Amino acid sequence: MLNRRTFLKVTATAVGAGAVVSVSGESAKAQGVTLRMSSPITPTDQRSIALEEVFAPAIKGFATYQPHYNGTLFKQGTELEAIARGNLEMSIASAQELAQLIPGWSIFTAGYLLRDADHQKKVFQSNIMDDLKKQTEDKLGVKLLTVMYLGRRQINLRGDKEIKTPADMAGVKLRMPNSEAWLFLGTALGANPVPVAFPEVYTALQTGAIDGQDNPLPTNRDSKFFEVTKQIVLTSHLVDQNYIAFSKKVWDKFTKEQQATLQKAADDAAEVARQRQLKLEDELVAFFKEKGLKVYTPDVEAFRKKVQADYLASKFAKDWPAGMIEKINAVR
Numbered sequence: 539m540l541n542r543r544t545f546l547k548v549t550a551t552a553v554g555a556g557a558v559v560s561v562s563g564e565s566a567k568a569q570g571v572t573l574r575m576s577s578p579i580t581p582t583d584q585r586s587i588a589l590e591e592v593f594a595p596a597i598k599g600f601a602t603y604q605p606h607y608n609g610t611l612f613k614q615g616t617e618l619e620a621i622a623r624g625n626l627e628m629s630i631a632s633a634q635e636l637a638q639l640i641p642g643w644s645i646f647t648a649g650y651l652l653r654d655a656d657h658q659k660k661v662f663q664s665n666i667m668d669d670l671k672k673q674t675e676d677k678l679g680v681k682l683l684t685v686m687y688l689g690r691r692q693i694n695l696r697g698d699k700e701i702k703t704p705a706d707m708a709g710v711k712l713r714m715p716n717s718e719a720w721l722f723l724g725t726a727l728g729a730n731p732v733p734v735a736f737p738e739v740y741t742a743l744q745t746g747a748i749d750g751q752d753n754p755l756p757t758n759r760d761s762k763f764f765e766v767t768k769q770i771v772l773t774s775h776l777v778d779q780n781y782i783a784f785s786k787k788v789w790d791k792f793t794k795e796q797q798a799t800l801q802k803a804a805d806d807a808a809e810v811a812r813q814r815q816l817k818l819e820d821e822l823v824a825f826f827k828e829k830g831l832k833v834y835t836p837d838v839e840a841f842r843k844k845v846q847a848d849y850l851a852s853k854f855a856k857d858w859p860a861g862m863i864e865k866i867n868a869v870r
């Protein structure tokens with residue numbers, strides 16, 4: 539697992555070795571560059587589909603988009619390190635992964651912070667994130683092109699005990715992705731967080747190794763978690779986001795026009811995926827009910843109160859620039 543200490547070693551090695559990246563050609567003349575994208579994402583996720591339908595054709599004249607799904611090329615959570623080392627061109631990174639390396643990112647891992655997809659997009663496009671984006675480029679060699687909306691995370695459980703407040707989550711083994719910030723979210727929800735990589739969640743639910751997982755409704759349907767669970771508790775505890783993370787060294791090989799094309803292609807793909815995820819979130823409650831799951835809204839205010847208080851009192855909050863929460867809240 540990459541942490542700040544190992545990362546310092548990575549950059550030192552990369553710089554020392556002259557950090558070769560897998561592109562050919564001179565600066566300003568990049569041709570035929572293969573952009574390998576690694577993520578635990580499935581090929582049927584709306585974001586994967588949009589990248590293939592919108593991003594790939596738009597850049598076809600000078601680059602080839604080559605996605606690797608289900609964490610088969612790099613394991614979930616190791617992609618940023620791979621980009622930093624010059625071993626990967628692209629990933630779909632989470633704030634939780636970025637926070638492992640640049641602590642300030644943990645602000646975007648906090649539950650009940652971003653209000654909705656529109657707020658998420660406006661915050662990404664505002665100057666509030668400029669410093670974090672710059673640190674990410676300077677320290678990691680990773681350029682964050684655009685924000686992809688994953689959806690509102692909901693609690694999805696094998697058992698049928700009704701959950702009204704975080705107190706009802708006591709003792710529930712809730713799967714979270716394996717990083718400190720993700721595990722903290724599980725604790726803030728009142729559960730016992732258990733780290734499991736995304737591609738292993740279905741089996742962990744099926745065998746009872748975990749009692750539940752949290753993900754947005756479109757992800758739940760896409761990965762068929764509903765087949766092995768009994769209820770979905772609509773906590774909407776995190777308006778989740780991923781960023782298209784791009785190797786800065788590879789980016790710098792492209793001409794200004796090519797960079798503009800890449801940027802537009804990423805933004806357009808993200809927008810298509812965002813609209814599709816939002817539509818699915820509206821439609822899927824009925825789908826899960828038809829499949830026999832209980833789907834209901836708990837005491838969301840009780841969850842909001844505990845989660846927000848836990849984050850503000852956490853060690854993460856010490857790394858948040860003064861006034862940043864207020865600036866995020868002020869974005870309309």
Ligand code: KDO
Binds near residue numbers: 580736753757779
């Ligand atoms: C997950 O592992 O639960 C998660 O939803 C975390 C996200 O940050 C993202 O990595 C996502 O998985 C993958 O894109 C798979 O949908």
